[in-house]
Amino acid sequence: AQSVTQPDIHITVSEGASLELRCNYSYGATPYLFWYVQSPGQGLQLLLKYFSGDTLVQGIKGFEAEFKRSQSSFNLRKPSVHWSDAAEYFCAVGEGNQGGKLIFGQGTELSVKP
């Protein structure tokens, strides 16, 4: 069965510092991968997605993610974090041939220090 692991439950970074959020997936075929962000009391907003092609994908708000098949990873990065980036981040994998079902990781809560 497919699964997604986000090893870090909570991360704190200083404003202006770089950020990397880890995501590992388990899936036999080529995965469809997503990163979503959830601000307190809000729904989920799509940051970026990987379906195929270039393994480095750019998203909104200055985020990028790199798909590494050999490591079964899809880590999210940002070169310089802003205080407004404080939120919960979810990695998700899509199940092919089963509609659009997404399996989500447990999430990583990001805090930003001034």
Next chain:
Amino acid sequence: DSGVTQTPKHLITATGQRVTLRCSPRSGDLSVYWYQQSLDQGLQFLIQYYNGEERAKGNILERFSAQQFPDLHSELNLSSLELGDSALYFCASSRGGELYEQYFGPGTRLTVT
């Protein structure tokens, strides 16, 4: 604003009761998805409808049911409610029936007392 609307925003009800959550997808989207978010289970996929037909099913309890109407809005019905059903219920929509990016609504927070 994702364009997906959900009503109501909050719902407080008692055990054993039945509630209906409503979702309107983005204009042009044919698929609607329902997810449950709770502290212990995280974000769990419940069910997907595509153009009125059930397309995929997750860990949805038998006490829960959903449908998608001809105007493409969807309703999630939760019955015989238990304390453990307290959660945030999200609706999402996408263009097609397979793996497209999903756009999430703001959610309905259900509290069962």
